[in-house]
Amino acid sequence: MEPFAPRWRGVFGFWRRPKMENQSDHESRLHRIRHSAAHVMAQAVLEQFPEGKLGIGPPIQDGFYYDFDLPRPLTPADLETIKTRMQEIIQEDHPFELQDVSPEEARRLNADQPYKLELIDKLAAGEVDEDDEPMEEEVIISTYRHGTFRDLCRGPHVASTGELDPDAIHLLSTAGAYWRGDESRPMLQRIYGTAWETPGELQVHLERLEEARKRDHRRLGKQLELFSLEPDLLGGGLVLWHPKGGMLRYLAESFCKEEHIKAGYDLVYSPHIGRAALWETSGHLDFYRESMYSPMDVDGQDYYVRPMNCPFHILIYNSRRRSYRELPLRLAEWGTVYRYERPGVLHGLLRVRGFTQDDAHHICSPEQMPEEISFVLDFCLHILRSFGFEDLTAYLSTMPEKRVGEKPQWDAAQIALQEVLEKSGLEYKVDEGAGAFYGPKIDLNIRDALNREWQCSTIQFDFNLPERFDMEYMGEDGQPHRPYMIHRAILGSLERFLGILIEFYGGAFPVWLAPVQVVLIPITDKQLNYCWEISKKLKAAGLRVEVDDARDRMGNKIRKAQEQKTPYMLIVGKREVEAGAVSVRLRTGEDLKARPVDEFLAMPQSVIEARSKELIL
């Protein structure tokens, strides 16, 4: 089971294609602007580094980049210089000129550009397209020229550099990037930029980036005291959940577990380590070793910390003879696993080395399989929607070259997966050949604050482990049969899911998930006793309540509760005590004025009941 797989696709643009993708006019104009900005930037860079070599420079979402092989690392000051020169080039208003060239001509024009020559060779040979897949049609090599700069390019561009708005372009950062994305090739310097039609649009985009930084779960995790990472003392990628984050996690977990039980899952528990023999049988030591931690010696035997839960669940299944009458069996566990991840890939809660999966294994007969798939996708969507996630991207990964299992099995499984996706109405993409060697799968991705996609849910067939562990059930015919096994995780990794949840809500959780739902704020400490009294009452009604008894002014207490994004602030002064009321202030800033305590109590209760994002229903 593999819950991780952010998807990034490089765009590789240097030849013309007969058909344009379906883009709105605005998008396609932005596309041309960004592509043109990349060329203008490349000219500016080459002027500063005449010996520089060009990689590729495509438009991307929100902007563009260009890769260069330069004699020295770029500094932030270089970016300033480059940007200034870009503005000049724009003002010089050079027209973009398209010219089709023969491969020979293209080679002659790029004689001192080794990376471009490599592209021309590939292109001339008609070998591959941008996804390294065989070309379907004959390509026409084309170049675009503006001023002194000519680049191999399929376009399209704006008519002239003067069409760009120099104040709507900004260079964001530099980064290393392998040539053609290949770890064994040279690392080039990439400059990322963003470009828009107007300075106003650029401004909005920069503000959006700033907003995203404020929603960053690492920042909010500290501010809201949800979790911490202590790489120096504890180790990288290992998470400490603090009381507030612990409550959030408990709430998410207990909600999910109840739903699992209602839906017909059995909850199981299994240990964190197992003997080498287990991992040999499962094949992990052969295929997954580089992600596993070194064994520990126990009485002369090797034991491994688990990177996955599946073998344990299979042992539970195999502990006795199974009948077709007990299928489908749905074994679920919040299983903590540990995987070695390369140091450079760790990222807050989103990519860690120790995490807990809401893992389950469905074991069913081949006949039950389509219905089981349908059930599991529905259940998945039910859970994700309960947390407020509606914007999901689904991927169907199909049969790869190297695989186990027979083609008919794969076909049946893929058809079942595709059918439930169709039925669900989700938009999905098919990733041909991207399935694991042991079976096809559906992944559901959600986005973080910076619009990066992260995989959460995964529904995977496994034709491998049932064989390896010789799983069987007794059929109606009195003969042993091999069951189908489906792995699935819905939240995926609790750590990652909560990280995304934090960003999704910017820390202002729905009331049912808020670690603290109500803060009582006395205006003077003469109201403290009354506050404690109310607090007791609200707690008895099941709310999570705090009394701010600090020696501080009310204004500052409100400010702090606001910063903690506490949904309800109850302000209590002399008037409220006399009236047996509380003054209700919402974290939205709305002041609901004084209300009887019982009237207030009904407010969060109905909101929690509905798991609503609102504070009042």
Added chain:
RNA sequence: GCCUACAUAGCUCAGCUGGUAGAGCACGCCCUUGGUAAGGGCGAGGUCAUGGGUUCAAAUCCCAUUGUAGGCUCCA
């Protein structure tokens, strides 16, 4: 792992080209008992990530290590 940048108080950060550290918040104590996002005073708190080196002198310059950030690659 690779490229680049960064690492100073619990947090956010200042400290120009070398002369043994500073602010705000948070924390503690005191005064203030105040009606919807910061009342005032005092105090405590740092081997400037770690280890080397250069120098009369290093938070500052150089090297290494560790970690973090943004990317790249990876994530059967």
